[in-house]
Amino acid sequence: MQVFIQTLVNGLVTGCLYALIALGYTMVYGVLKLLNFAHGDVYMVGAYIGYFVIQWFGGPNHLSIPVPLLIVLMMVIAGLGTGVLGVAIERFAYRPLRDAPRIAPLITALGVSFVLENTVLLLFGGFVRSYNTTDFISDTNGIHIAGAHIDSVEILIFVVTGVMCWALIQIVDRTTLGKSMRAVASDREAAEMLGINVDRTIALTFFIGSVMAGVAGVMSGLEFQSISNTIGFLAGLKAFTAAVVGGIGSITGAMVGGIFIGLCEAFSLSYISEKYSDLVVFGILIVTMLVRPTGIFGRRAMQKV
Amino acid sequence: MPQIGVDEWVAQSGERRDQGAGLGRALAILDARVGWWPRLALAAVAGLAFGLLTGNVNLLTVGFTCLLYAILSLGLNIAAGWSGLLDLGYIAFVGFGAYGYAIFSSSALGTGGTGGAHLAAFESIPIVVIAGGLVGVVIGLIALRLEGDYLAIVTLFVGQAFFEVVNNVDPGTLGGVNGIFSIDPLHGLSGNVSTPRGYYLVALIVVVGLAAILHLLDTSRTGRAWRALRDDPLAASAMTVPVNKLKVMAFSFSAAIGALGGTLFAAQTSSVFPTNFTESILILIFACLVLGGAGSIAGAIAGGIIVWALEQMLSSPLDAGYLFYGLILLTLFLKIRPWWKLAAVLAGIVVLGFVAHAIVGAISSSATAGHPGSAGWIGSAVTDWVIVPSNATGYGNILFILVIGLVLALVRLQGTLRLVLVVPTVCLAACCWESRLIVNPAITTQIMLGVILIVTMAARPNGLLGTRRVETV
Numbered sequence: 001m002q003v004f005i006q007t008l009v010n011g012l013v014t015g016c017l018y019a020l021i022a023l024g025y026t027m028v029y030g031v032l033k034l035l036n037f038a039h040g041d042v043y044m045v046g047a048y049i050g051y052f053v054i055q056w057f058g059g060p061n062h063l064s065i066p067v068p069l070l071i072v073l074m075m076v077i078a079g080l081g082t083g084v085l086g087v088a089i090e091r092f093a094y095r096p097l098r099d100a101p102r103i104a105p106l107i108t109a110l111g112v113s114f115v116l117e118n119t120v121l122l123l124f125g126g127f128v129r130s131y132n133t134t135d136f137i138s139d140t141n142g143i144h145i146a147g148a149h150i151d152s153v154e155i156l157i158f159v160v161t162g163v164m165c166w167a168l169i170q171i172v173d174r175t176t177l178g179k180s181m182r183a184v185a186s187d188r189e190a191a192e193m194l195g196i197n198v199d200r201t202i203a204l205t206f207f208i209g210s211v212m213a214g215v216a217g218v219m220s221g222l223e224f225q226s227i228s229n230t231i232g233f234l235a236g237l238k239a240f241t242a243a244v245v246g247g248i249g250s251i252t253g254a255m256v257g258g259i260f261i262g263l264c265e266a267f268s269l270s271y272i273s274e275k276y277s278d279l280v281v282f283g284i285l286i287v288t289m290l291v292r293p294t295g296i297f298g299r300r301a302m303q304k305v
Numbered sequence: 306m307p308q309i310g311v312d313e314w315v316a317q318s319g320e321r322r323d324q325g326a327g328l329g330r331a332l333a334i335l336d337a338r339v340g341w342w343p344r345l346a347l348a349a350v351a352g353l354a355f356g357l358l359t360g361n362v363n364l365l366t367v368g369f370t371c372l373l374y375a376i377l378s379l380g381l382n383i384a385a386g387w388s389g390l391l392d393l394g395y396i397a398f399v400g401f402g403a404y405g406y407a408i409f410s411s412s413a414l415g416t417g418g419t420g421g422a423h424l425a426a427f428e429s430i431p432i433v434v435i436a437g438g439l440v441g442v443v444i445g446l447i448a449l450r451l452e453g454d455y456l457a458i459v460t461l462f463v464g465q466a467f468f469e470v471v472n473n474v475d476p477g478t479l480g481g482v483n484g485i486f487s488i489d490p491l492h493g494l495s496g497n498v499s500t501p502r503g504y505y506l507v508a509l510i511v512v513v514g515l516a517a518i519l520h521l522l523d524t525s526r527t528g529r530a531w532r533a534l535r536d537d538p539l540a541a542s543a544m545t546v547p548v549n550k551l552k553v554m555a556f557s558f559s560a561a562i563g564a565l566g567g568t569l570f571a572a573q574t575s576s577v578f579p580t581n582f583t584e585s586i587l588i589l590i591f592a593c594l595v596l597g598g599a600g601s602i603a604g605a606i607a608g609g610i611i612v613w614a615l616e617q618m619l620s621s622p623l624d625a626g627y628l629f630y631g632l633i634l635l636t637l638f639l640k641i642r643p644w645w646k647l648a649a650v651l652a653g654i655v656v657l658g659f660v661a662h663a664i665v666g667a668i669s670s671s672a673t674a675g676h677p678g679s680a681g682w683i684g685s686a687v688t689d690w691v692i693v694p695s696n697a698t699g700y701g702n703i704l705f706i707l708v709i710g711l712v713l714a715l716v717r718l719q720g721t722l723r724l725v726l727v728v729p730t731v732c733l734a735a736c737c738w739e740s741r742l743i744v745n746p747a748i749t750t751q752i753m754l755g756v757i758l759i760v761t762m763a764a765r766p767n768g769l770l771g772t773r774r775v776e777t778v
Contacts, residue, residue: 035454092713096763103391104762106457107595111758114588118751119709122741123702233584237465244458275473282462282469289459290450 002147007270008263013154013223015262016161020216021239022246022254023168024086024209030185030249031205033102037109038089040236041116042082042210046217047227048120049078051129060132067136071156071222078218079211086210087203095199113232120229128228131221153222160219164212165255171208172251181205185249234278238265241285247298256296341520348606349513356505365501367617372508373569375609378594379515379602380562385591386599387528388555389535393587394444394460397467398437398560400582402567404471404479405433407577410489413480426491426498426572434565441560445553452538464587472579484578491572504573511569512606515562519602522558531555532600585751592754595761598771607770615753620746626679629738633731646724653728658690661732665692678743691732693740701741708734 021043028036053074058064065073093112097105133139133153142151172178180201183191192198220235221227238261246257261281268280288295352372359365377399384392407413409429412421424432444463448456474481491498491507498507522528533541534551542548571577589612597608618624641647666673675693677684694700711730715723742749761768 029454033454035457088713092716093759093763100762100766102454103385103389104766106391106454107591108759108762110588110591111755111762114585114755115752115759118748118755119705122705122745122748122752237461240458241462244455276469279466279469282466285462286447286459289455290447293451293455 003270005146005148007266009148009150009154010269011263011266012259013157013262014265015242015259016157017216017220017223017258018235018239018242018262019255019258020161020164020212020219021235022242022258023165023251024213025240025243026246026248026251026254027181027205027209029243031181031188031202032094032098032105034094034105035109035240036094036209037106037236038093038112038116039209039213040232040234040239041113041120042086042089042232043213043217043220043235043239044227044229044232045085045116045120046078046082046214047221047231048124048129048217049081049214050074050218050221051131051227053077054131060135063136070136074218075160075215078214080214082214082217083207083211086206086213090203090206095202113236117229117232124229126229128226131225131227133222133225137222153219157219157223160215164215168208168212168251177201177204238278238281241281244285245288245295247295250295250297253295253297342517344603345513345516345520348516349509352509352513353506356502356509362501365505367613369501369505369508369573371610371613372505372512373566373573373609374590374593374613375512375606376508376515376566376569377563377590378597378605378609379512379519380559380566381590381594382559382599382602382605383519383531383562384555384559386594386601386605387523387531387535388552390448390552390555391454391457392460392556392559393457393584394463394467395559395563395590396582396584396587397464398441398563399567399570399586399590400467400471400577400579401440401560402433402437402564403571403577403581404485404567405436405564406430406568406571407485407488408479409433410492410572411485411487413485423489425493426489427493430565430568433568434561437564437567438557438561440564441557442553444560445556448556449549449552461584464582464584468579468583471582480577482579484576484581486576488571488575488577490575491569498572504569508569511565516602516606523602527551527554588758589754592757594768596757596768598768601768601771604768604770608768611769612754612757616750619750619753622678622680622743623683625743625746626681626683629679629743630683630735633734637727637731641724641727650724650727654731655690657728658687658732658735662689662692671695675740677739679739687735687739691736691739693736697740697744701737701744704733704737705741708737 021039024039024042025036028034028039054060054063054070057070057073063070089112093108094105097108137152139151139153142149142155144150172181180191180196181204183194183196184198184201184205188198191201220231239258242257242261243254244257245260246253246255261284264284265277265281268277272280355368356365377395380398381392381395384390384395406429409422409424409432410426411423414421422429444460448459451459471479472482479485489497491504498504530541530546530551533544533546534548534555538548570581593608593612594605595608596611597606598604615628618628637647637650641650662673672694673692674695675697677687677691677693679687708730711726711733715726715730718726
């Protein structure tokens with residue numbers, strides 16, 4: 001029972017992170033019909049920014065500011081940094097290709113992902129860096145349930161993910177920006193004819209998605225501590241799985257899918273096989289795509305000729 | 306002879322203008338008259354001459370790698386270029402071929418490093434290639450239900466799943482993370498292929514043979530049907546093109562050629578590791594194909610050769626200098642007109658470099674104490690022109706970010722401001738190159754590959770040798 005609950009908690013934690021990354025994929029897919037392969041690397045850059053914020057304020061052992069302030073600063077700086085990065089990627093790599101054949105932006109996205117990964121490798125080296133979270137946040141406090149333990153970083157992840165998802169739903173449902181995002185997603189040309197600033201809407205979509213990826217990067221750094229320039233690929237791939245399983249283009253779908261993939265991974269880690277947990281996740285994806293290509297919450301699009 | 310004012314003459318005027326005049330026209334006529342097989346024969350003779358005349362072992366090995374990647378991009382071209390199926394799991398087929406050869410032609414099936422199958426190359430390669438094609442059929446059947454982007458994702462997972470399997474399997478037969486060692490060289494009835502020249506020639510024969518077969522395939526009914534499928538699957542199926550059959554065929558042919566490339570790779574390197582078949586190698590193959598021109602046989606081959614020639618040049622400090630400064634000069638010559646603006650920009654670049662070097666050197670001598678990374682005469686020529694401090698890593702990193710920012714700004718700017726900004730950008734790029742990028746040729750190559758993908762897609766989506774696609778609206 002203890003193992004079960006602990007696995008559940010671990011699954012929810014990774015699931016929250018996947019959900020945050022998956023939201024970026026699904027939003028970009030919604031407005032541009034583009035698989036943004038570079039999104040996982042944006043998350044990786046967020047983790048690096050968070051790391052350098054810790055170093056900037058004296059390193060994990062000699063922090064010059066209180067821990068809560070540090071965490072807020074890490075998230076804000078990383079979020080803004082990755083947000084700007086996301087907008088720049090859209091502006092310079094994807095926008096020139098908006099009317100190109102579908103295969104062209106996909107190849108560009110592969111290229112952007114590769115450039116980001118290797119630029120970080122060039123600038124910061126290939127070795128694994130550590131947040132050393134335990135030096136400034138105790139991992140013994142927190143909540144104990146039936147022998148399982150939820151530490152304060154995990155509580156932080158639950159709260160921040162909840163708040164961000166809530167805020168995103170509010171933005172999409174209640175604001176003018178959200179309305180124009182939905183309009184662009186359903187028909188870009190028609191939206192443009194009705195006077196919606198499509199370029200601005202798409203740029204803001206990239207901004208919001210990248211901010212969430214950056215914050216997820218910081219939180220995964222706090223939780224799993226070690227970061228390197230290659231963490232983006234696998235995390236991106238799994239978050240992508242989450243977005244697809246939930247139904248790509250659907251925001252609720254991305255959240256549910258993220259949690260689902262996190263749980264699958266955690267349970268296959270503890271109950272099936274440590275080595276092949278990634279394969280289990282990929283297997284779920286392939287089966288989902290074959291059985292229900294639109295995912296759990298996706299709607300089948302009518303093909304117009 | 307039609308005369309001025311006659312309808313036919315008027316109707317053909319656009320055609321005549323497109324033909325151009327002088328040398329360009331002569332080349333165009335030559336291009337139209339010479340058939341495919343003389344060209345292929347010419348290329349084959351050139352490749353043969355290179356292989357037989359050069360005695361440089363290193364060059365022959367590089368030549369083999371160029372041709373290997375030409376084979377791999379030819380295979381990818383069938384799926385991604387001709388049929389428009391974005392197959393991101395292609396690397397799994399290459400890995401399948403390499404591991405297949407490694408199992409059948411080594412002691413992997415035996416125990417304790419002895420025994421095993423040790424099949425001859427003419428037995429194991431056909432087995433592996435046919436098996437690869439069958440795996441392609443299976444993946445193709447799975448992919449039938451998916452379109453466009455979904456296909457890309459599922460195949461990406463297939464590629465990743467292949468890596469996970471060979472990486473995590475128990476280190477018995479497949480070697481796990483340790484890979485498989487001591488694979489037999491290519492061996493048939495009469496002895497082994499063991500020299501770099503031998504491998505080069507084998508790869509050359511394979512490339513020439515494949516190019517001929519693929520050309521015939523391309524101009525056949527099947528080839529035309531594939532292009533129809535790429536341009537509009539719905540219209541193609543309405544015209545009774547068997548869409549499903551063609552997709553599976555494309556996957557299977559592409560997988561078989563990928564597996565063939567894999568066997569050559571395994572035989573030449575005599576060991577295979579899971580990390581030989583990761584997504585970065587896939588990106589390398591995509592870069593070859595996209596740069597050369599997706600959909601074109603000559604383009605796929607040229608892409609493989611160009612990308613590996615670039616890679617090789619980057620790893621030698623003198624050649625890398627030629628490459629970097631040559632590319633900058635070429636870009637400036639092509640992009641800046643008229644000549645006096647070009648002269649002004651070049652003069653500005655030279656003067657700014659020397660002036661900045663002198664000023665910085667006068668303020669702090671340690672700021673110019675480093676040595677440029679370029680070797681030979683280029684290195685000594687730029688010593689007083691670029692600013693390289695003694696400990697250049699952090700400085701180079703900052704410059705790198707700065708140069709990226711400036712290049713992005715250049716893309717956006719127009720007119721005089723753009724010309725003015727070119728001058729400091731080139732100077733800073735040179736400083737960054739000499740102090741940081743050239744010191745890490747491996748990473749620089751990777752960044753370059755990514756940039757090739759992005760720039761080719763934005764500037765010339767049909768690549769160097771590809772023909773422009775007719776967009777149907």
